[in-house]
Amino acid sequence: MPKIIDHDQRRSDIVDVTWDLIVRGGIEAATMREIAAAAGFANGALKLYFAGKEEIIAATYERALDMMREYVALDGLRGLAALRELCVSSMPIDEARITAGRVLLIFWQMSLSDRRMHDKYLEHVREWRGLLHRFLAEGREDGDIVTETPDEQLVDEVILVNAGANVMSLVAGEFSTVALQHRHLESFLARLTKP
Template sequence: MPKIVDHNERRQSVIEATWRVIAREGIANATTREIAREANCSSGILAHYFKDKADIMASAMLAAHAEVHVRLDPRLTGVASVRQYMLECLPLDERRRFLAVIEVSFWGQAVGNPRLVEVNANEMDSFRRKLRIRLVEAQEQGELKPEVDVEAVVRELHVLMDGLSIQAALYPHSAPKKEQVAMLDAILDRIRRHPG
């Protein structure tokens, strides 16, 4: 009797194969043929689960983002929640650096592809919205200085994440974990209301 393959499991195995090919060969060499070979399946099976290479790339990036949310502690609120969210998004360890490579590779693939640009824009909007919600919560809890411009802080944290992700992808030994955490904490310390 043939083995029944779970649709989601097969998609996930292709996504993980895509991650490995991108990390090993680079985005330019992440062909559907190479991805299929890495996933141990035929190009025809690949086409059954994904519309085209753009769909594979979009799915690979979305899956990388989904990993962040699995690790979040929903009990944290305010500034602690902002800090935790950012720490999960920054390339602080081998796994998160690997995911940063996937992210940056996706950006290169998205240039000139309106569909991928839209996927990326939606994800960036979602990232900013999640940061904004946490910062507004911190503001409402009285944790932020009264003059703090939430939108400006959202932009600053976004630039910090993107900048460190690019450096992690292109210069693997760029900013060590301690330095990245210090940069984040400097921003949060500047906006946090201190007792007295």
């Protein structure tokens, strides 16, 4: 009986080894030859699953974005509580999130010259901004958020502080400790509850 091949699993395995290569050696380490060897394929066999390296990298980028989404546990939360959860979930506060941030940082650089990756990241940012706006509106509706600072400015603050925290956790960790990130977040959230 012929062996049944799970093509989706093989694609996922290829993305896994690409992720590991990028984490260990940067984007330069993720050559087609290295990806194929790490996945246990002949070099040309990758073409059965991905058209080329760009497609593998794009799938790995999507994995990083999906990981960031998976950290968010909003079940039943709304308003200020949901805003807090969303902010905490996107902070580089453990090794897995720091690693995801490291991979995303590499992809941010690539998105400067790759339109498809740039558009994919913009889609992610728009989704994130939409959630922030929704939770701020809910918090105002619930009476928990009373600041006169416009929501657009608050959303910008969250995005910029989070992006900065992710970069700083990688390049100057002593200036972006988990404790410091939590203090900044609590200070920000406390401002929302004051007129």
